[in-house]
Amino acid sequence: MSADPVAVTVDQARCIGSGLCARTAPDALTLAANGRAAPLGPTATPSDALTEAAEMCPVEAIAVRHATTGELLAPVW
Template identity: 50%
Template structure:
């Protein structure tokens, strides 16, 4: 989660309410950043209007989302 990019749209918290929360500054925070990504987390990342959510495999660090160009 890149909080410098986050605009606080809340789409991530709506798509994956068990995985994201908006804080007092209306910026998203992952509830458990070390957890394996669920379908909801992937939907949240894909729906983020500013691509503030990156998903990487914990074992290898390989970036899963956003896809590299």
């Protein structure tokens, strides 16, 4: 994965609040007060943990995209 910043989004309508992602990538994701996951900021540093978090989400609520091009980096199958 490129070292360029990535844009992280969470579809809160899909999130079931399992907390898996926040435990896997605490530098980029957190559980918000509403019990749903949320990115810590609009962009993040790419990491294996962040990729893993996006790929392990049971409802595919997380998208990690290249911050400039919008290319979907995770999840990819």
